[in-house]
Amino acid sequence: MKTKVEDINRNIYDIKNKDEYEFKIEKGLNKKIVEEISKQKNDPDWMREIRLKALETYNKLELPTWGPDLSELKMDNIATYVKPKTELNSSWEDVPEDIKNTFDKLGIPEAEKKSLAGVGAQYDSEVVYHSMKKELLEQGVIYTDMETAVREYPEIVKEHFMKCVPVNDHKFVALHAAVWSGGSFVYVPKGVKLDIPLQSYFRLNSPESGQFEHTLIIVDEGASLHFIEGCSAPKYNKVNLHAGCVELYVKDNAYLRYSTIENWSKNMMNLNTKKAIVGKNAQIDWVTGSFGSKVSMLYPMSILNGENAKTEYTGITFAGKNQNLDTGFKVVHNAKNTSSLVNSKSISKDGGACTYRALVRIGENAQNSKCSVSCESLMLDDISRSDTIPVNDIRTDEVTFSHEAKIGKISDKEIFYLMSRGLSEEDAKAMIVRGFAYPISKELPVEYAVEMNNLINLELEGSIG
Amino acid sequence: MAHGKSTLANVILNNPEYTKTKGTVEFQGENINDLKTDEIAKKGVFMSFQTPEEIPGISTMNFIKTAKNKVEGKPVKVFKFKQDVQNYMEELSMNPKLINRNLNVGFSGGEKKKNEILQMLVLNPKLAILDETDSGLDVDAVRTVSKGINMYKNEKNAVLIITHNMRILSELKVDYVHILVNGKVVKTGGAELVKEVEKEGFSKFKKEGTPNEN
Numbered sequence: 001m002k003t004k005v006e007d008i009n010r011n012i013y014d015i016k017n018k019d020e021y022e023f024k025i026e027k028g029l030n031k032k033i034v035e036e037i038s039k040q041k042n043d044p045d046w047m048r049e050i051r052l053k054a055l056e057t058y059n060k061l062e063l064p065t066w067g068p069d070l071s072e073l074k075m076d077n078i079a080t081y082v083k084p085k086t087e088l089n090s091s092w093e094d095v096p097e098d099i100k101n102t103f104d105k106l107g108i109p110e111a112e113k114k115s116l117a118g119v120g121a122q123y124d125s126e127v128v129y130h131s132m133k134k135e136l137l138e139q140g141v142i143y144t145d146m147e148t149a150v151r152e153y154p155e156i157v158k159e160h161f162m163k164c165v166p167v168n169d170h171k172f173v174a175l176h177a178a179v180w181s182g183g184s185f186v187y188v189p190k191g192v193k194l195d196i197p198l199q200s201y202f203r204l205n206s207p208e209s210g211q212f213e214h215t216l217i218i219v220d221e222g223a224s225l226h227f228i229e230g231c232s233a234p235k236y237n238k239v240n241l242h243a244g245c246v247e248l249y250v251k252d253n254a255y256l257r258y259s260t261i262e263n264w265s266k267n268m269m270n271l272n273t274k275k276a277i278v279g280k281n282a283q284i285d286w287v288t289g290s291f292g293s294k295v296s297m298l299y300p301m302s303i304l305n306g307e308n309a310k311t312e313y314t315g316i317t318f319a320g321k322n323q324n325l326d327t328g329f330k331v332v333h334n335a336k337n338t339s340s341l342v343n344s345k346s347i348s349k350d351g352g353a354c355t356y357r358a359l360v361r362i363g364e365n366a367q368n369s370k371c372s373v374s375c376e377s378l379m380l381d382d383i384s385r386s387d388t389i390p391v392n393d394i395r396t397d398e399v400t401f402s403h404e405a406k407i408g409k410i411s412d413k414e415i416f417y418l419m420s421r422g423l424s425e426e427d428a429k430a431m432i433v434r435g436f437a438y439p440i441s442k443e444l445p446v447e448y449a450v451e452m453n454n455l456i457n458l459e460l461e462g463s464i465g
Numbered sequence: 466m467a468h469g470k471s472t473l474a475n476v477i478l479n480n481p482e483y484t485k486t487k488g489t490v491e492f493q494g495e496n497i498n499d500l501k502t503d504e505i506a507k508k509g510v511f512m513s514f515q516t517p518e519e520i521p522g523i524s525t526m527n528f529i530k531t532a533k534n535k536v537e538g539k540p541v542k543v544f545k546f547k548q549d550v551q552n553y554m555e556e557l558s559m560n561p562k563l564i565n566r567n568l569n570v571g572f573s574g575g576e577k578k579k580n581e582i583l584q585m586l587v588l589n590p591k592l593a594i595l596d597e598t599d600s601g602l603d604v605d606a607v608r609t610v611s612k613g614i615n616m617y618k619n620e621k622n623a624v625l626i627i628t629h630n631m632r633i634l635s636e637l638k639v640d641y642v643h644i645l646v647n648g649k650v651v652k653t654g655g656a657e658l659v660k661e662v663e664k665e666g667f668s669k670f671k672k673e674g675t676p677n678e679n
Contacts, residue, residue, distance in 0.1 A: 416480050417518040419502035420511075421528075421584065422535030428503075431531070435522025435567070 013263060015105060016234040017098045017205050021124065024206065025081040031055060034178050037081045041181065046158065047150055054167045054177030061171040067357070068295045068324040073269045078241050080179040082124040082206040088145060089129050099123050106232065108201050111447055116228075118143045120200035122213055125181040136194065142187040143198055146214045149185035156187065160216055164247035164303075165275050172243045172271040176212050180245065183213035188223040188254075197226035197259075197445065202244070204233040204268075210241035217248045217256065221279075224255040228445065232292075235265035239294070242268055248276035250284050252306060257285045261448055263455060264293035266323060272298045280306030280335075287443045288315040290327050291455045299357060301330035304338040304366075312341045316440040316452075319352030319384070320459055328357040328389075333366035333399075342373040345440055347433055349380035349459070355387045360394070360401070367398040377407040378436050380429065380460075430460045469648040470627045471515060474596045478502050478512050492592070507536055509591030513581035513598050520568040525580065526550070528568045529587055536588050546587075553586045556616060558609055575606045582613035593617065594625045599633040611636040631663050644670045 023040060025033055034055050038048040063070055086096050092109050103109060103121050112119040118132030120143070127145035136143070142153070149157050167177045184200040204211040211233075219225050233240060242264065250256045256276070264270050270293040276284040286300045302311035313329040331340040346354035356375045377386035388405045410432060418428035433456050434441075441449040475483050477490055479502050489498045497505050520528070529550065533541050554561055557579045569577050578598055585593050595614070599607050614637055618624055626633065634656075642658035643650045644667070651670050652658065662670075 411518070412482065414518045414520060416478075416482070416502060417514060418520070418528075420478055420506055420514075421532035421588070422503050422506040423531065424503050425501070427531075427535070431523055431528075432520060435520050438522030 013232050013265070014234045015102055016236075017102060019206050020085055020098075021082050021206060022085045023081075023083040024079050024209070027077055027079045027208065029055070029058075029075045029078075029080060029175070029179070033080065037179055037181065040081065040083065041147060044150065044154065046154075050162065050167075051178050054162075054174050057168050058171060058174035058178055061168065061174055063171055064297070067297055067326045067355075070269065070271075070295065072239055072294075073241060074239075075175075077208055077238065079206070079209040080212065081181055082209050083126055084123045084128055086128050088127055088148070090131050092129060095121075095129055099128055102203060102205070103129070103201065106201065106203070106230075107447070108199075111199065115196060115445065115447065116199050117194055117196045118198040120145060120184045120198075122182045122200070122202045122211075124204060124206050124209065125211065127182045127184070130184075132198070139192050140189040141192060141194070142185065144185050146180075146183040146185050146216065149216070153185070153187075156218070157185070157216065160218065160247060160249060161214075162245075162247070164249065164277050165245055165273050169273065173245060173273050176214070176243045176245045176273070179210070180212045180214045182211075183215045183244065184217075185215075186217040186225065186227065188219045188225045190220045191222045192220075193224040194226065197228050199228040199230065201230040203231075204240060204242065207236040208238045208240065210243065212242075213244045215244065215246040217246075217258075219248075219250050219254040219256045221251045222253040223251075226257040226259065228448070229258070229260045230263075231260075232263045233265045233268055236267050238267065240265070240268050242270045242272060242293075244272045246272075246274035248274070248284060250276055250278045250282045252279040252282055254279065254282045256283070257287065258300075259287040259444060259448065261289045261291070261444070261451060261455075262293070262296075263291045264296075266292060266294050266320075268293040270296040270298060272296075274298070274300040275303065276301070276311070277303045277305055278309040278311060281308045282306060283310040283312075285312045286314065286329070287440070288313070288327075289440065289444070289448075289452050289455075290315070290317040290325055291459070292323075293325065294323060296325040296327055298326075299328045299330050299359075301332070302340065303332045303334065304340070305334045307335045308337045309335060310339050313344070314440050314443045315344045316437050317344075317346040317354050317356075318456065318459055319346070319348045319354045321350035321352060323352045325353070326355040326357055328355070328359075330359040331361070331371065333362040333369045333371070335366055337368050338366055339370040340372070342371075342375070343439060344373075344375040345437060346375075346377045346386060347380065347436065348377070348384035348386050351383045351385075353385035353387075355389060356405075357389045358391065360390070360392045362394045362396060362399050362401070364395045367396055369396075370400045371402070372400075373403040375405050376436075378433065379407070379409045380433070382409070426460060430457050433460065468645050470629075470645055471596050472648070473645070474512050474594045474625075474627060477510065477594060478505055503535070506590075507538070509536075511585055511588055511590035511593045513578075513585060513593065513595040515597045515600065517569050517577045517581055519570045519572075521570050523568050524565055525568050526564045529584055532584065533587055536590070550583070550587060553583050553613075557583055557613055559583065574601045575603070578602060578606065578610060579613075582610055586613060586617055589617070590622070592623045592625065594627065596627045597629075598626070599628055599630055604632075607633055608636065629667075631659055634659050646671050
């Protein structure tokens with residue numbers, strides 16, 4: 001039985017370009033390798049020192065003793081730096097054809113024309129394209145690759161780099177700080193409000209390698225920004241590693257929406273770290289779709305330091321066969337009248353495992369704060385897993401806190417109802433799952449909502465035995 | 466009341482929750498015993514549910530459109546389709562806002578039943594099996610449902626109304642009445658059987674059934 005859900009071609013994500021590069025560092029991780037990366041990247045001394053110190057921290061830290069099994073990840077088999085055969089370009093025409101084709105098929109240049117204010121595109125370890133609308137430049141918005149930021153805005157970078165996410169946060173943050181390459185830097189000046197989003201897309205093509213992009217965003221007082229991050233990689237038989245780091249500073253009265261669709265191939269270890277520090281009357285909203293990857297450990301964190309600061313987290317995780325996706329959200333309420341709203345959904349099938357792991361900490365000084373958490377899991381069969389592991393640490397009485405969790409299997413009655421109207425079993429399941437995911441997908445810009453639905457259809461295609 | 470009326474409907478539609486131990490289901494001379502539910506629907510068999518499922522996140526309009534595309538095997542012309550749906554909803558005295566709400570989510574019992582009749586009208590099957598469509602409805606709603614059935618019915622199609630309540634039959638032109646007791650049709654007749662039951666109740670037919678046969 002062949003299903004027509006939507007026309008979607010897995011090949012879009014699975015296009016493997018030849019593993020061509022200007023430079024690929026030898027596999028493994030040691031001082032010599034970190035120094036070589038630093039040299040290749042023409043780091044200033046202060047950045048080289050950060051890297052070398054981070055390597056020491058990495059060597060001291062242990063792997064996490066909880067969560068998914070990471071034993072298949074062997075750093076000796078991973079090349080941490082792969083420089084593509086091109087420099088940074090500001091015109092797609094200058095991007096080498098095979099790389100440009102990949103981004104074309106992912107729809108990036110088209111989206112740029114239609115609905116984005118600026119685009120960054122990273123291929124393996126380096127950003128190959130970066131561009132922003134001229135009006136934004138005139139308003140003082142900075143949107144560039146991280147390397148340019150290190151060179152041209154060293155004071156801002158020094159003040160913020162690895163300050164929101166400390167190097168010793170966990171082992172993979174230390175790894176990231178030692179070998180980071182690429183990523184985006186955004187500065188939105190006071191009072192500047194961007195109506196249309198900026199998007200950075202990260203593509204990892206090279207097998208047995210890692211991607212360690214660093215995203216640093218500062219939304220200054222009263223400013224507002226929607227930033228979109230997309231990620232994908234073709235499938236290889238050996239493990240790839242993604243350990244990016246995202247540091248977000250949302251100053252007083254500012255607003256940031258950070259949307260992510262991660263669609264890693266199923267050989268990827270996705271050990272990503274994202275945090276935001278939020279000022280007075282400011283707000284950060286996270287919208288996250290986690291698809292693909294073999295293992296994900298991803299827990300975006302909002303630190304609400306200013307009074308009346310707000311955060312919303314809207315996330316969906318989809319785990320299929322041989323996938324263990326451990327995702328969730330962390331929030332720290334550090335000031336009065338702060339509020340957080342969490343809406344998390346997960347879908348697991350074919351033996352896949354989803355875990356919602358979360359932390360809510362409401363400090364002693366965070367009187368009159370509110371936190372509301374809702375997480376819902378849908379399992380499509382009897383062999384899949386879904387767990388919810390919330391940790392709530394509440395140190396003041398004057399709070400409103402609620403946590404609601406619902407775990408269930410897809411309903412045979414619903415499937416029969418839809419089938420009685422002519423939908424095949426596969427279509428019926430896809431429709432139910434799309435409906436389940438709708439509260440999340442409606443938060444995404446329309447093209448990404450479509451992409452997410454396509455990913456759901458893709459995950460369900462051929463899943464009926 | 467467990468005499469197998471709903472079982473009959475579910476078995477015809479090959480609901481996987483039911484197992485057929487013997488016998489075959491034929492539709493227009495074709496054995497549809499082993500067809501999947503969606504394939505049976507595409508042959509032109511429709512079932513109205515006693516308790517229609519609520520599906521969050523899917524709009525009623527999108528659902529009905531998808532269903533129509535599936536049973537027709539080709540995409541509908543959207544403008545005309547939407548107009549047809551609107552007209553039917555008006556005939557069924559349905560709140561026009563329901564069509565943009567999630568499928569059956571938060572619908573009252575009556576709204577759900579009318580939504581089933583709406584789907585029957587839109588999908589225009591060859592055989593419509595209405596499983597206790599009248600249960601739990603007030604007099605006005607039963608009348609509206611009957612109106613919907615009369616709009617649908619023509620010489621080329623058939624309706625099988627499953628009910629234990631005579632009220633819905635009063636406004637319909639019934640050709641045959643079958644009385645089902647303990648899984649067996651114990652009596653078949655014309656519309657006059659309705660009168661008989663109204664006067665005397667079911668008890669005399671129950672005696673004709675063979676309870677605890679197995």
